[in-house]
Amino acid sequence: MIFEWHSDLWARALDNAGRMPHALLFSGPAGGGKRVFAEALAARVLCVQPDADGHACGHCEDCQWRLAGNHPDLLRVVPEADQEERSDASTEKAEGGKAASRQIVIDQIRALQQALTTGGHRGSQRVVIVDPADAMNLFTANALLKLLEEPTTHALFLLISSAPKRLLPTIRSRCQTWTFPRPPAELAARWLDGRNLPDAPALLAFCGGMPLAAAALAEGGGAAARRRFADDIATIPGKAALRLAGEWESWLKGKDSLASGFDMPTLVGWMQRWVADLVSVRLGGPVRFFPDREASLRELAGRLSIDAALGCYNEITQSRRVAQHPLNPRLFLEDMLLRYARSLQAAASAGRT
Numbered sequence: 001m002i003f004e005w006h007s008d009l010w011a012r013a014l015d016n017a018g019r020m021p022h023a024l025l026f027s028g029p030a031g032g033g034k035r036v037f038a039e040a041l042a043a044r045v046l047c048v049q050p051d052a053d054g055h056a057c058g059h060c061e062d063c064q065w066r067l068a069g070n071h072p073d074l075l076r077v078v079p080e081a082d083q084e085e086r087s088d089a090s091t092e093k094a095e096g097g098k099a100a101s102r103q104i105v106i107d108q109i110r111a112l113q114q115a116l117t118t119g120g121h122r123g124s125q126r127v128v129i130v131d132p133a134d135a136m137n138l139f140t141a142n143a144l145l146k147l148l149e150e151p152t153t154h155a156l157f158l159l160i161s162s163a164p165k166r167l168l169p170t171i172r173s174r175c176q177t178w179t180f181p182r183p184p185a186e187l188a189a190r191w192l193d194g195r196n197l198p199d200a201p202a203l204l205a206f207c208g209g210m211p212l213a214a215a216a217l218a219e220g221g222g223a224a225a226r227r228r229f230a231d232d233i234a235t236i237p238g239k240a241a242l243r244l245a246g247e248w249e250s251w252l253k254g255k256d257s258l259a260s261g262f263d264m265p266t267l268v269g270w271m272q273r274w275v276a277d278l279v280s281v282r283l284g285g286p287v288r289f290f291p292d293r294e295a296s297l298r299e300l301a302g303r304l305s306i307d308a309a310l311g312c313y314n315e316i317t318q319s320r321r322v323a324q325h326p327l328n329p330r331l332f333l334e335d336m337l338l339r340y341a342r343s344l345q346a347a348a349s350a351g352r353t
Contacts, residue, residue: 002040002055003033003191005183012178013041014054020045021176023148023157025133028180030162031213035131037180038158042066042074042127045156062124073126075115077108079135104136109143116147116155125154133159134166141168148174182209199223202292206273220260229270234296237344241337248337249330264332268316268323271336275313282309303344312343 002010026034043056047063050056056063065071080101112128136144145168148157159175161167183191188211192200197218206226207213217223228251232244251257252264273289274297281287281301287294301309319336326332 001036003036003183003187005187006033006037006180009037009178009180010040010054013044017044017054020156022155023159023175025159025161025164025167025172025175025177026180027161027164027177029182029208029210031207031210031216032180032183033212034160034162034180035129036212038129038131038160042129042156042158045125045127046071046073073124075112075126075128077104077112077128077130079104079132082131102135104130104140106137106140106143109140109147113143113147125156128155128157129160130157131160132163133161133171134163138168141171145171145174183211185209197223199226202226202290205291206289208289220262221256222260222262225257225260225262226270229267230274230290230293230296233271233274233340234293234300236337237341241341242334245330245333245337248333252329264326264329265320265323268320268336271340272313272316272320275309275316275340278304279309279313282306300344308343312340315339315343 026038028034040055043063043066044050044054046066047056048060056066058067062071062073066074082102116126116128130144148171157175159167159171164172164177188204188209189201192204192211192214195215197203197215199218200214203214203218203223203226204211207217217226232239232247236244248267252262252267257263277287277290277293277297278301281294281297282304283306287297290297304312316336316339319332319339323332
């Protein structure tokens with residue numbers, strides 16, 4: 001399946017059929033369908049009799065293997081936490097009680113290297129999907145770089161990244177980059193409307209116009225979580241920041257949050273979007289992420305000076321950089337919310353400038 005907003009890129013893929021470079025880097029904002037495109041291209045490459053439109057037929061032996069999840073020439077390298085085979089329990093804890101890794105580890109690249117030393121099934125081309133390619137530390141990235149520097153015959157690497165600048169420059173230089181732009185607003189809205197999801201327009205705005213991200217948020221219970229977040233943060237400074245920090249800590253530890261992957265980095269990212277809207281309103285711009293909360297945002301922005309608004313955004317940005325591994329989650333939340341509350345209170349005391 002190819003999304004309508006990727007039709008030009010799909011045409012490019014068909015034009016390059018039979019003369020693909022050994023490595024492609026699919027780059028663009030998260031939630032636009034890069035992974036779906038990569039899977040469709042891999043299916044096209046492995047299929048022995050593609051349809052007239054260039055898509056995999058879905059009926060040949062290779063397609064049947066792929067659809068069953070056991071094609072020997074389709075190799076996926078993804079973090080343990082993203083593997084489709086994991087159970088609900090292992091989403092929270094991996095074997096032995098250790099949290100499932102969100103990184104691609106070096107052992108996975110070593111296993112890939114070993115797999116590529118053997119020939120493809122019936123001598124056919126092999127396809128390697130690395131997603132997200134930026135989820136590697138330096139050692140893992142260097143191991144992958146060696147494979148890209150000495151490409152195996154009949155192997156096509158498809159690297160997917162929403163943050164390509166995090167990749168080693170040497171990896172980027174060995175890939176042909178295909179840029180996946182943000183989908184046109186009308187196409188994204190139409191696709192999302194067809195799924196009959198609640199709060200679709202608000203979620204699409206919240207996800208920056210990325211339809212797959214909005215759909216994933218809705219299907220994972222994100223609509224309710226987003227409403228709770230907006231209700232909670234709009235109560236400050238009237239509500240004590242320390243009390244809200246305690247409530248949010250319990251929220252993050254709740255069964256529903258753990259099951260849906262709602263974690264500290266996600267929560268801080270939402271906080272950053274809220275403050276970004278405050279800054280935008282204070283500067284005379286539109287409400288981008290929370291259009292359904294425009295009245296509250298305008299009322300709060302009216303209390304802020306421009307300097308206070310920008311300072312608050314910078315502080316939240318700093319908090320996001322360490323949100324993945326805070327030393328003490330409760331103290332981290334308290335500090336973030338106190339800084340936010342003080343920005344509002346200080347501006348109110350000093351008066352707008």
